[in-house]
Structure formats: C-alpha cells, structure tokens
Amino acid sequence: MSDMEIRVFKYVELGSWDKVAREIEEHDSMHYDKPATGAVYAVGMLAYLVCGDLNSARFLYKRLSQSLQRDVDVTAVWKIVKALWNEEMPAAHEALAKHPWAGSFTTLVVALQAEIREKTLTLLRAVYITIPVSEAAQMLCIPREEVIELAKSVNWTHDAATDSFTEPLTRDPSETAKGPQGIEAVNTVVRNALFLEQLAA
Numbered sequence: 001m002s003d004m005e006i007r008v009f010k011y012v013e014l015g016s017w018d019k020v021a022r023e024i025e026e027h028d029s030m031h032y033d034k035p036a037t038g039a040v041y042a043v044g045m046l047a048y049l050v051c052g053d054l055n056s057a058r059f060l061y062k063r064l065s066q067s068l069q070r071d072v073d074v075t076a077v078w079k080i081v082k083a084l085w086n087e088e089m090p091a092a093h094e095a096l097a098k099h100p101w102a103g104s105f106t107t108l109v110v111a112l113q114a115e116i117r118e119k120t121l122t123l124l125r126a127v128y129i130t131i132p133v134s135e136a137a138q139m140l141c142i143p144r145e146e147v148i149e150l151a152k153s154v155n156w157t158h159d160a161a162t163d164s165f166t167e168p169l170t171r172d173p174s175e176t177a178k179g180p181q182g183i184e185a186v187n188t189v190v191r192n193a194l195f196l197e198q199l200a201a
Helices: 003-014 017-030 038-050 054-062 072-085 089-098 104-127 133-140 144-153 173-178 182-200
Strands: 130-132 157-159 164-166
Touching: 003 017, 003 038, 003 104, 017 038, 038 054, 038 072, 038 104, 054 072, 072 089, 072 104, 089 104, 104 133, 130 133, 133 144, 133 164
Parallel strands: none
Antiparallel strands: 130 164, 157 164
16 A cells, blocks of 8 residues: 555544545546546545535546446445435435445445435435434435434424424524525525425425
C-alpha cells in the first residue's frame, strides 16, 4: 500500500472526508500516469457523497479508465451515485445495503446513510404536518422502530390511535430564518412534495 493510500484510509478513520477527496485529487494531478487502486477511488467517490458533492463524485468516476470503472467497489458506488443523481432514494438505499462493504467502506457507508436520511427527514418536515408512520418508514428506508426513535429527535408527536407523526406547531426560529421565504418557499415546498410522492410510489 502506497503512502497516499495509507493517508486516505487514515483520513477515513478520522472522518475527515474533505481530506480524503483532496488527497486523491492531489495524487491524480501530480501522478496522472500512476492511478490509484479501485478501492481508493471508490472511497473518494463516497467521501464526495458524504460531503454532499454529487457532481465531484460523478466527475471522479468519469475520469477513471474503463478497467477501474469495472472495479467491483467502484461499480457499487457508481450505482449509488446514479440513484442519487436521479433522486431515487430507495434505489440509493438498496445499493448501499446490497454491496458487501468491508473495512474503511463501512465507516463511509454509515455516514452516507445518515446523510441521506437527514436530507429526506428535512424534506418530510418541510412538506408534511402529519404523516403515517408507515409512509415515513418507507421514505426513510428504515424499520418502524428506528423511525419512531428518529421522530423523537425532531420532536414529532406519535399519535398511537392513527399511528402517525405530527409536526410541532412551533419551531426554533433559527430553522425558519435559514429557509427560503415568500414565493421561493412555496416553490420549494411544491418541488419537495413532488419528490416525496415519487419516494412513496
């Protein structure tokens, strides 16, 4: 294992996702004739995804040679990238769950799953005041028990009679201040509602 690869996997252990990506970029710019292994590039793509940089993950894949693109880990990550690009969250979760991740990949996959669920939860809170537990579980791609625990973290109320969650009537003012205002807020809610309808389909 090269010094660069050792640094990359060390950064993964530390959770320094931006340093993972930077290390690979610097290596490729200085040693374009000596590409790294498929595992390193797969880790780099996942690091970009955890950082929310979907475009860079796509571009990293596209600049790889065909042989590297056929690497089993690179292929697995590319399925996730394509699903996220097409806003197919269930497919992204399925791709994450199906591949036998090991070693440093496990750390990145757990982080990415949490990132995807956080974004989906944010969309749910923007669109729904009340939502059935079963629908929330389907959209977040986690078991019912985990959804109920997650709901507690955002102060959703669970109505046992209807088996649904209710969004609090009041929120932290800082959350509202961060979001879009006026017509932009309306447009954002409409886009999010359409996206969530696709998840529930």
